[in-house]
Amino acid sequence: MxxxxxxxxxxxxxxxxxxxxxxxxxxxxxxxxxxxxxxxxxxxxxxxxxxxxxxxxxxxxxxxxxxxxxxxxxxxxxxxxxxxxxxxxxxxxxxxxxxxxxxxxxxxxxxxxxxxxxxxxxxxxxxxxxxxxxxxxxxxxxxxxxxxxxxxxxxxxxxxLIPYSMVDAVPGNIEPGNFSARNSNRQRLSLKNSVGKRIDARTRFWDVRNEVYPTGKKTKSYVYAQGTLSNASNALKYIDLLVDDGAWYRPADEISAVLTSHFGDPLEQGDLRHVIVCDSEGLSNIVMWAARSLGYDNVFVLAGGLHEFTMDSNNHRYVSLMGKVGSPLK
CATH class of the missing domain: 3.40.250 (Oxidized Rhodanese; domain 1)
Structure with a gap:
């Protein structure tokens, strides 16, 4: 003693x-x-x-x-x-x-x-x-x-009400604060490999807010390229990942079921890309990191026309350079 x-x-x-x-x-x-x-x-x-x-x-x-x-x-x-x-x-x-x-x-x-x-x-x-x-x-x-x-x-x-912390998956739970979720993807954004505003069958945009803004409408300090929001589905909302009162995350298996219903099986994605469209980096990253934690390495964030970054895709400033599309993401 x-x-x-x-x-x-x-x-x-x-x-x-x-x-x-x-x-x-x-x-x-x-x-x-x-x-x-x-x-x-x-x-x-x-x-x-x-x-x-x-x-x-x-x-x-x-x-x-x-x-x-x-x-x-x-x-x-x-x-x-x-x-x-x-x-x-x-x-x-x-x-x-x-x-x-x-x-x-x-x-x-x-x-x-x-x-x-x-x-x-x-x-x-x-x-x-x-x-x-x-x-x-x-x-x-x-x-x-x-x-x-x-x-x-x-x-x-x-x-x-909205947990802005990043997430990682452990059996039966998603733990706030762990930032080790599938961060082996070291691809860097540049003018040559941005998802931009080009729309093709293999790029799907998701507007994860509760309310949808008209195309081109200025929301807070972000302005989106014309066409992006009009092509974004609002079927998946960030609150789908939270408990009923919005105070915390759902269990990992429940979030996995929600994402699978929208994105499909994580093992059958092929060259499909999911791009989260939202005027809040916090909300976008909740969805992206929850998805990456559960095996979706092809989920990205499109943050806004006023902010242009060139950083690793596992950084919170993973942002597309809109309107300057070069080669597609690998």
């Missing part, structure tokens, strides 16, 4: 180091999103809390029980139409055709400067709370530029 008491503090520290170390990697593992128990351990070590809100002047509410409010850094958009990306990224970058659009990612120097204005240094561990979509994007960007960040993900929170 004495030996256990003596070793317990060291075991706690080893566990904490493991948690912190795991979020430093570019490929996020299961410790990237923490629960309330892990959160308390992190708070003991003076991690900085960043509260992300979706609307201007929205005040932090029930951030983390027991957290000193002086340690909470508020973060909010300038106006209701701003996305998190537009809020912190460069205001404009020239399109090839002369139009302007928000720059997708700041460079490391720009990001570090933005963080220092918030009182965050490169070596600080950040706990992102509040709006799950913004918290997810914020934490990912922190880690992509060499920082350390986790997302507070309390499954029992009353306001957790």
């Amino acid at each position: 004495r030996l256990k008491k003596a070793l317990y503090p060291y075991l706690q520290m080893m566990f904490l180091c493991f948690c912190i170390g795991s979020v430093e990697a570019v490929q996020f593992q299961s410790q990237w999103i923490v629960d309330s128990i892990g959160l308390k351990e992190l708070l003991k070590h003076q991690a900085k809390v960043v509260y992300l809100v979706k609307k201007p002047n929205q005040m932090p509410r029930d951030v983390i029980p027991g957290t000193d409010p002086r340690r909470v850094i508020p973060w909010q958009p300038r106006n209701e139409d701003d996305s998190f990306a537009i809020r912190v990224f460069s205001k404009s970058l020239s399109y090839p055709m002369g139009r302007k659009y928000p720059k997708a990612m700041p460079n490391r120097k720009q990001w570090t400067a933005s963080m220092r204005k918030l009182g965050i240094d490169q070596g600080d561990l950040i706990i992102a709370v509040g709006n799950k979509e913004f918290a997810t994007r914020f934490s990912r960007t922190v880690v992509e530029y060499g920082g350390r960040a986790v997302v507070y993900n309390d499954a029992t929170a009353d306001n957790l």
Whole structure:
């Protein structure tokens, strides 16, 4: 018993180091999103809390029980139409055709400067709370530029209606937070291999929102190429993957049945491609990662005309360069 008491503090520290170390990697593992128990351990070590809100002047509410409010850094958009990306990224970058659009990612120097204005240094561990979509994007960007960040993900929170956490499948369940789902596909998007707006019999578009917007309608900060939404089926909705009250995921076997009814057998896909069309990266990625976790390696995300990225397909910024289609995806 004495030996256990003596070793317990060291075991706690080893566990904490493991948690912190795991979020430093570019490929996020299961410790990237923490629960309330892990959160308390992190708070003991003076991690900085960043509260992300979706609307201007929205005040932090029930951030983390027991957290000193002086340690909470508020973060909010300038106006209701701003996305998190537009809020912190460069205001404009020239399109090839002369139009302007928000720059997708700041460079490391720009990001570090933005963080220092918030009182965050490169070596600080950040706990992102509040709006799950913004918290997810914020934490990912922190880690992509060499920082350390986790997302507070309390499954029992009353306001957790849409889980923006990534998913992985284990027998009989889909576990929020595990980011190892079928990420062997290292194909990179470019002008030559974008799915774009070309429609063919082997590319199927899915609008996973509850409500469908008319073709060409501007939704939030995203504008879709003409023809994409009109060719997108609304038969599959993101809420089909959630329990009735929208608070959490259904079991893996239930989600598998839903996806199979729409996509078909994962072993019989051939060269078929499913492209998720939605103005929310969070909702799109819920569907994509659930599908990839369950064997659908051919499910992709078409995020929006204003954001152009060239990153690995297992990154959350897997985005098609619309209207500039070259060779098809392999």
